[in-house]
Amino acid sequence: MNCQVVQKKLIFFLEKELSGAEMKAVHEHLDICPNCVLFAQEMKATLSILDTDKNPEITPFFYTRVKAKLENQVEAENQVAHRPVLVRVLQPVAFSIILLFGIYGGIRLGNTSSSKSVNVVAEQELIPYWNDLDAEPIEIFLLD
Amino acid sequence: MPDTEIIEQLKQGNENAFRRLVENYQKLVVNTCYGMVRNREDAEDIAQDVFVEVYRNVDSFRADAKLSTWLYRIAVNRSLNHIRDNKKHKWFQSVESEVEAKNRQLLQLESSKVDQPEYDLENKQRAIILHGAINSLPENQKVAFTLSKYEELSYQEISEVMEMSVSSVESLLFRAKKNLQKKLHKCYKKKCM
Ligand SMILES: [Zn+2]
Numbered sequence: 485m486n487c488q489v490v491q492k493k494l495i496f497f498l499e500k501e502l503s504g505a506e507m508k509a510v511h512e513h514l515d516i517c518p519n520c521v522l523f524a525q526e527m528k529a530t531l532s533i534l535d536t537d538k539n540p541e542i543t544p545f546f547y548t549r550v551k552a553k554l555e556n557q558v559e560a561e562n563q564v565a566h567r568p569v570l571v572r573v574l575q576p577v578a579f580s581i582i583l584l585f586g587i588y589g590g591i592r593l594g595n596t597s598s599s600k601s602v603n604v605v606a607e608q609e610l611i612p613y614w615n616d617l618d619a620e621p622i623e624i625f626l627l628d
Numbered sequence: 629m630p631d632t633e634i635i636e637q638l639k640q641g642n643e644n645a646f647r648r649l650v651e652n653y654q655k656l657v658v659n660t661c662y663g664m665v666r667n668r669e670d671a672e673d674i675a676q677d678v679f680v681e682v683y684r685n686v687d688s689f690r691a692d693a694k695l696s697t698w699l700y701r702i703a704v705n706r707s708l709n710h711i712r713d714n715k716k717h718k719w720f721q722s723v724e725s726e727v728e729a730k731n732r733q734l735l736q737l738e739s740s741k742v743d744q745p746e747y748d749l750e751n752k753q754r755a756i757i758l759h760g761a762i763n764s765l766p767e768n769q770k771v772a773f774t775l776s777k778y779e780e781l782s783y784q785e786i787s788e789v790m791e792m793s794v795s796s797v798e799s800l801l802f803r804a805k806k807n808l809q810k811k812l813h814k815c816y817k818k819k820c821m
Binding site for chain 2 (some may be wrong): 494533546557
């Protein structure tokens with residue numbers, strides 16, 4: 485086995501998951517290759533972090549905090565469910581009425597302005613005269 | 629009190645049964661969540677949510693199922709959701725530089741159980757590298773790896789939690805280890821460990 489092959493099998497070697505023959509071959513390579521030994525040692529040390537890392541100590545009163553969370557959730561849901569009928573039903577109704585009035589008002593306003601559409605056209609005809617200012621160089625305008 | 633009795637009493641709303649259940653299984657749930665998110669505070673927070681969910685959905689629990697399998701499944705799902713939410717959150721505040729994130733990780737490590745005297749700087753560095761490598765695993769591989777390494781579950785038990793065949797679990801763990809090895813080797817060559 486060369487270094488490349490060994491380094492691809494090292495994690496399984498450390499986990500003792502290789503076949504007997506492969507375990508032996510890796511072992512033999514490690515006996516003669518300090519470079520792979522160094523990597524194997526480093527990998528072993530890194531993986532062993534898992535053993536010290538697991539089972540973190542749980543802070544005290546864990547159950548009390550679970551209970552509090554549960555009660556908070558139930559309370560929050562009750563507040564939503566038991567909100568007075570007035571708020572739950574009448575509020576949307578009131579908003580709908582306001583919205584309808586708004587739309588109705590908009591339509592009415594639209595109708596009145598369309599009856600004055602002649603005036604609007606007259607106003608639009610004025611605009612080109614204003615736009616003529618653009619054609620006049622700014623210097624001349626300022627000199628005037 | 630056996631699990632079946634705890635569940636039966638919990639279904640009837642017995643608060644003592646709930647306390648029993650939490651006390652019996654808090655270690656299992658917190659450790660599983662910790663293996664997934666690798667932050668103690670977050671792990672406990674998620675674990676609390678797991679038990680709240682158990683309390684509220686105990687009626688949907690089948691009498692013939694294994695309680696621990698159910699707990700593992702909820703713990704894993706909630707942890708995955710937490711990780712996904714965190715990713716979205718991180719995306720939004722992408723201003724946070726990588727250096728800051730690394731520093732925060734170091735601080736977290738210092739405040740965790742890693743601050744035992746024998747846990748020197750070298751090991752802290754190793755822990756950061758290992759955590760980074762595990763975090764970068766695809767979800768399924770991370771779940772299988774966590775259940776195997778943190779909870780020391782057998783392939784059979786993992787297959788029950790993850791609802792897949794034993795051979796699929798085997799292949800997940802094989803790929804997880806292969807990926808970790810690749811990450812560690814890359815790091816080793818760059819002299820970062
Ligand atoms: Zn070699």
